[in-house]
Amino acid sequence: MSAIVNHQILLASRPEGEASTANFRLAQAPLPALAEGQVLVRHHYLSLDPYMRGRMNDSKSYAAPQPLGQVMGGGTVGEIVESRHPQFQPGDKVVGMGGWQEYSVVDAAQRGTLRKVDTTRIPLPAYLGAVGMPGVTAWYGLVKIIAPKAGETVLVSAASGAVGGAVGQLAKVRGCRAVGIAGGPDKCRYVTDELGFDACIDYRQYADAKALGKALQAACPDGIDGIFENVGGMVLDAAMLNANAFSRIALCGMISGYDGAPIPMAAPQLLLTNRMKLEGFIVSEHMDVWPEALNELGTLVATGKLKYRETVAQGIASAPEAFLGLLKGRNFGKQLVKLT
Amino acid sequence: MSAIVNHQILLASRPEGEASTANFRLAQAPLPALAEGQVLVRHHYLSLDPYMRGRMNDSKSYAAPQPLGQVMGGGTVGEIVESRHPQFQPGDKVVGMGGWQEYSVVDAAQRGTLRKVDTTRIPLPAYLGAVGMPGVTAWYGLVKIIAPKAGETVLVSAASGAVGGAVGQLAKVRGCRAVGIAGGPDKCRYVTDELGFDACIDYRQYADAKALGKALQAACPDGIDGIFENVGGMVLDAAMLNANAFSRIALCGMISGYDGAPIPMAAPQLLLTNRMKLEGFIVSEHMDVWPEALNELGTLVATGKLKYRETVAQGIASAPEAFLGLLKGRNFGKQLVKLT
Numbered sequence: 001m002s003a004i005v006n007h008q009i010l011l012a013s014r015p016e017g018e019a020s021t022a023n024f025r026l027a028q029a030p031l032p033a034l035a036e037g038q039v040l041v042r043h044h045y046l047s048l049d050p051y052m053r054g055r056m057n058d059s060k061s062y063a064a065p066q067p068l069g070q071v072m073g074g075g076t077v078g079e080i081v082e083s084r085h086p087q088f089q090p091g092d093k094v095v096g097m098g099g100w101q102e103y104s105v106v107d108a109a110q111r112g113t114l115r116k117v118d119t120t121r122i123p124l125p126a127y128l129g130a131v132g133m134p135g136v137t138a139w140y141g142l143v144k145i146i147a148p149k150a151g152e153t154v155l156v157s158a159a160s161g162a163v164g165g166a167v168g169q170l171a172k173v174r175g176c177r178a179v180g181i182a183g184g185p186d187k188c189r190y191v192t193d194e195l196g197f198d199a200c201i202d203y204r205q206y207a208d209a210k211a212l213g214k215a216l217q218a219a220c221p222d223g224i225d226g227i228f229e230n231v232g233g234m235v236l237d238a239a240m241l242n243a244n245a246f247s248r249i250a251l252c253g254m255i256s257g258y259d260g261a262p263i264p265m266a267a268p269q270l271l272l273t274n275r276m277k278l279e280g281f282i283v284s285e286h287m288d289v290w291p292e293a294l295n296e297l298g299t300l301v302a303t304g305k306l307k308y309r310e311t312v313a314q315g316i317a318s319a320p321e322a323f324l325g326l327l328k329g330r331n332f333g334k335q336l337v338k339l340t
Numbered sequence: 341m342s343a344i345v346n347h348q349i350l351l352a353s354r355p356e357g358e359a360s361t362a363n364f365r366l367a368q369a370p371l372p373a374l375a376e377g378q379v380l381v382r383h384h385y386l387s388l389d390p391y392m393r394g395r396m397n398d399s400k401s402y403a404a405p406q407p408l409g410q411v412m413g414g415g416t417v418g419e420i421v422e423s424r425h426p427q428f429q430p431g432d433k434v435v436g437m438g439g440w441q442e443y444s445v446v447d448a449a450q451r452g453t454l455r456k457v458d459t460t461r462i463p464l465p466a467y468l469g470a471v472g473m474p475g476v477t478a479w480y481g482l483v484k485i486i487a488p489k490a491g492e493t494v495l496v497s498a499a500s501g502a503v504g505g506a507v508g509q510l511a512k513v514r515g516c517r518a519v520g521i522a523g524g525p526d527k528c529r530y531v532t533d534e535l536g537f538d539a540c541i542d543y544r545q546y547a548d549a550k551a552l553g554k555a556l557q558a559a560c561p562d563g564i565d566g567i568f569e570n571v572g573g574m575v576l577d578a579a580m581l582n583a584n585a586f587s588r589i590a591l592c593g594m595i596s597g598y599d600g601a602p603i604p605m606a607a608p609q610l611l612l613t614n615r616m617k618l619e620g621f622i623v624s625e626h627m628d629v630w631p632e633a634l635n636e637l638g639t640l641v642a643t644g645k646l647k648y649r650e651t652v653a654q655g656i657a658s659a660p661e662a663f664l665g666l667l668k669g670r671n672f673g674k675q676l677v678k679l680t
Contacts, residue, residue, distance in 0.1 A: 054613075232608065254609045264604040268572065269594045272620035273394075280612035 004031050007316045008071045008101035014058055018259045019327065023056065024072070024320040037109040040082040043098050046316070046337040047075035047128035048323045049162075050230075051282075053258040072100035072319075075133055077117070077124045078339075085109060093119050095127040100319050102339050112287075121302040129162045129334035130308045131297045137283040138166035138228070139293035141250030142174075144286070145279045146226030150175030153220050155239050158230035159200055160187040162308065162334035163252065166297070167228045168197045169306050176226075179219050181212075181235055183329045190332070195307055209237035209266060216242050223247075232256045233263040240270045249278040258327065309333030344371050347656045348411045348441035354398055358599045359667065363396065364412070364660040377449040380422040383438050386656070386677040387415035387468035388663045389502075390570075391622075393598040412440035412659075415473055417457070417464045418679075425449060433459050435467045440659050442679050452627075461642040469502045469674035470648045471637045477623040478506035478568070479633035481590030482514075484626070485619045486566030490515030493560050495579050498570035499540055500527040502648065502674035503592065506637070507568045508537045509646050516566075519559050521552075521575055523669045530672070535647055549577035549606060556582050563587075572596045573603040580610045591620040598667065649673030 005028050012025040034040060052074060055066040066073060076098035080088045085108035088094070096114040098104035106114050117127050129135065148154050154171040158164040159180025168178035168191070180191040180200040191200035199219040206212035216224070216238055223244035229236050232254030243249075257263035271278060300306035311331040313322035319337045326335045345368050352365035374380060392414060395406040406413060416438035420428045425448035428434070436454040438444035446454050457467050469475065488494050494511040498504040499520025508518035508531070520531040520540035531540035539559040546552035556564070556578055563584035569576050572594030583589075597603035611618060640646035651671040653662035659677045666675045 236608075251608075251612045254612055257609050262606070263609060264606050265608040266602070266604050268576075268591075268605040268608075269597050269603060271618060272591045272594055275620045275622060275625065276618075277620075278611060278616075278618040280615045280617075282615060285615065 004103060005029075006031050006101055006103045008099075009316060009319050010070060011056060011066050011068055011072055013068070015056055015259070019053060019056060019324060021320045021324065026317055031103055032105060034082060034084045034105065037085050037107060039080050039085050039088045039106050039108045039114070041076070041078045041094060041096065041098055041104050041106055041114070042081045043076040043078040043102055043104065043339045045077050045125045045128055045312075046098075046100055046319060046339060047132070048319065048326050048335040048337065049074070049134070050253055050255050050258065050326065052323065053255075053327055073097060074099050075128050076104070077127050083108075088114070088116070093117050093124055095132065100316065102316055122298055125310060125334075125336055126301055126308070128336060129310065130166055130301050130306055131294060133283060134162035134334065135166050135297040135306075136290055136293040137252060138163045138170060139297060140283050140286055140289055141228050141252050141281060142167050142170050142226070143293075144289065145250035145277075145281065146228065146248045148174055148176045148226050151177075152225035153177040153179060153222055154226040154228065155179045155181070155216070155220065155224045156228040156230070157181040157235045157239070158253075158255065158329075159191045159197065160195075160309075160333060161230065161331075164228070164230055165191070165195050165308055165333065166306065169195055169300070170296075171226075172196055173300070173305070177220070177222070179216070179224075181216075181231070181239075187332065190309065194309070203235055206238075209234045209241065212238035213241035226250070228252060230255060237266040240265075240267060243270060243274050243276060245274050247274060247276050249276060251278055251280040255327065311335050313337045315339070344443065345369075346371050346441055346443045348439075349656060349659050350410060351396060351406050351408055351412055353408070355396055355599070359393060359396060359664060361660045361664065366657055371443055372445060374422060374424045374445065377425050377447060379420050379425050379428045379446050379448045379454070381416070381418045381434060381436065381438055381444050381446055381454070382421045383416040383418040383442055383444065383679045385417050385465045385468055385652075386438075386440055386659060386679060387472070388659065388666050388675040388677065389414070389474070390593055390595050390598065390666065392663065393595075393667055413437060414439050415468050416444070417467050423448070428454070428456070433457050433464055435472065440656065442656055462638055465650060465674075465676055466641055466648070468676060469650065470506055470641050470646055471634060473623060474502035474674065475506050475637040475646075476630055476633040477592060478503045478510060479637060480623050480626055480629055481568050481592050481621060482507050482510050482566070483633075484629065485590035485617075485621065486568065486588045488514055488516045488566050491517075492565035493517040493519060493562055494566040494568065495519045495521070495556070495560065495564045496568040496570070497521040497575045497579070498593075498595065498669075499531045499537065500535075500649075500673060501570065501671075504568070504570055505531070505535050505648055505673065506646065509535055509640070510636075511566075512536055513640070513645070517560070517562070519556070519564075521556075521571070527672065530649065534649075543575055546578075549574045549581065552578035553581035566590070568592060570595060577606040580605075580607060583610060583614050583616060585614050587614060587616050589616060589618040591618055595667065651675050653677045655679070
């Protein structure tokens with residue numbers, strides 16, 4: 001297979017503040033011959049996710065920093081094109097962490113690096129979204145942290161995104177009122193009309209947490225029992241102004257601070273006066289729940305009850321721009337890069 | 341008993357910002373004759389606690405606002421002087437919520453209003469401190485929220501206070517490193533030399549959260565696994581800078597904001613990157629743990645293993661000044677008012 005050229009995106013430099021295309025470099029590398037136990041995967045889709053921005057920094061975070069000069073890490077779905085492992089055959093569809101490149105050579109014997117998936121009822125790219133890491137993220141934060149009861153109100157920010165959209169739909173399945181926050185009227189309409197949320201607030205219409213809080217109050221007449229937070233800053237402050245006693249915050253992301261701007265929490269005393277629980281989490285540390293979560297998510301997607309939308313960029317060279325757009329909310333639903 | 345005059349402190353007005361003696365009024369009232377099932381309690385000690393400041397405001401909080409023109413609420417220990425209830429005899433020592441007054445008439449039949457206590461091995465006022473609400477508060481936050489393992493580091497602010505002092509000693513019993521934060525060298529010396537904490541930091545020596553954070557780093561070489569928070573603001577910010585992955589915050593009080601000053605949390609993203617858990621609580625909502633907690637606290641006090649200090653003001657008229665001093669940290673250990 002050495003004739004194949006593998007195009008890759010490397011991290012060229014770390015961002016100072018906002019990330020830019022200059023932080024990435026397109027490179028190419030020949031593919032090595034397979035050793036025993038290895039497989040060659042041709043990536044069909046690359047997943048772009050907000051957590052990748054944190055890994056571009058050289059600071060303490062839950063994820064180890066992305067090394068400079070190396071291929072950007074990331075989830076991929078693809079197809080086995082060559083195998084020296086008995087459990088994988090050419091043509092098998094697989095999900096893995098192949099990174100920002102067209103091909104990867106994987107030690108298939110190592111547990112958890114590569115998983116065969118069934119695409120008869122679930123489309124291959126869904127394994128990077130609703131039936132993948134974003135879906136399980138939604139499931140974990142909602143089911144294990146917020147643990148909502150029927151009739152409670154669940155609020156989720158970045159509600160049109162891959163994670164947020166699943167949170168609200170999983171909450172509806174559980175008999176909750178689901179309210180979203182998203183950026184712009186198109187996304188809000190999608191969240192209510194297509195995803196079936198009870199309401200969605202366009203945060204861009206409000207100047208500060210107090211004004212956004214009033215809009216949330218109207219959308220959440222019984223207050224908020226669960227907050228699934230992807231954004232932080234004014235969005236979280238506004239949500240907390242409407243939090244009920246004994247409400248829960250699943251802290252999944254704080255994308256408003258990813259470029260280094262301070263994002264203080266205005267009124268942490270509300271956590272005390274409302275006797276709230278808050279928990280930060282990263283789904284890859286809870287692998288024990290993945291089978292249960294993927295089972296529910298897969299069934300819901302296969303039966304058309306869990307909806308999602310994808311924004312697809314074409315070709316590995318488009319990955320940096322698509323990623324920067326994701327950080328600015330330019331995507332609509334799950335951001336993918338198609339590599340075939 | 342109608343000849344007895346009962347001196348009382350009423351809430352005269354709500355504070356605008358800082359509370360002052362003008363918010364209180366000394367009054368007197370005759371005592372009514374007892375109805376069937378009632379007892380008359382002569383209060384020996386009144387407990388003063390930071391939570392009372394919150395109740396002076398007319399705002400949404402976990403405690404209902406203290407009504408204007410009525411006797412300030414509060415925990416008391418005392419002695420039955422007259423009884424029309426078969427389970428209480430004159431001379432019985434009791435703990436209850438008699439409020440800021442010298443006597444109270446109590447419907448003893450109502451469960452939980454009055455509890456007989458044994459003063460053979462535990463001094464009566466300890467039932468307002470280490471073997472009372474503050475002790476159970478320490479126990480609940482430490483045992484049920486922080487749930488420390490031996491070898492972990494537990495940090496507690498307001499460490500010389502009734503709650504904070506118990507937190508550190510209970511943590512030591514569990515094999516933890518206990519580190520305190522207190523105001524001034526005398527309090528810090530007491531926390532380490534008398535209460536047995538491993539270290540205590542005087543926050544007054546540090547200008548901001550960053551500087552205090554560095555001092556905490558030196559006192560907590562393995563980072564912080566559990567934060568028992570009584571203060572908020574810069575003290576909590578500094579603690580969070582040293583929080584380990586999977587650390588827990590028991591949010592018990594935020595006295596730095598009780599006068600209405602904003603106390604933003606500077607870097608809530610640390611809750612995410614460190615996958616922390618935070619829980620606000622009020623101990624009166626967890627009555628199920630009181631028997632277990634009081635059993636441990638009582639045994640430790642009776643055997644001299646749980647130490648505490650009391651600051652005692654004399655006479656009901658001194659309660660407002662003593663309370664304002666407590667809010668400024670002028671007390672040393674548990675603040676009481678002696679009423680006999």
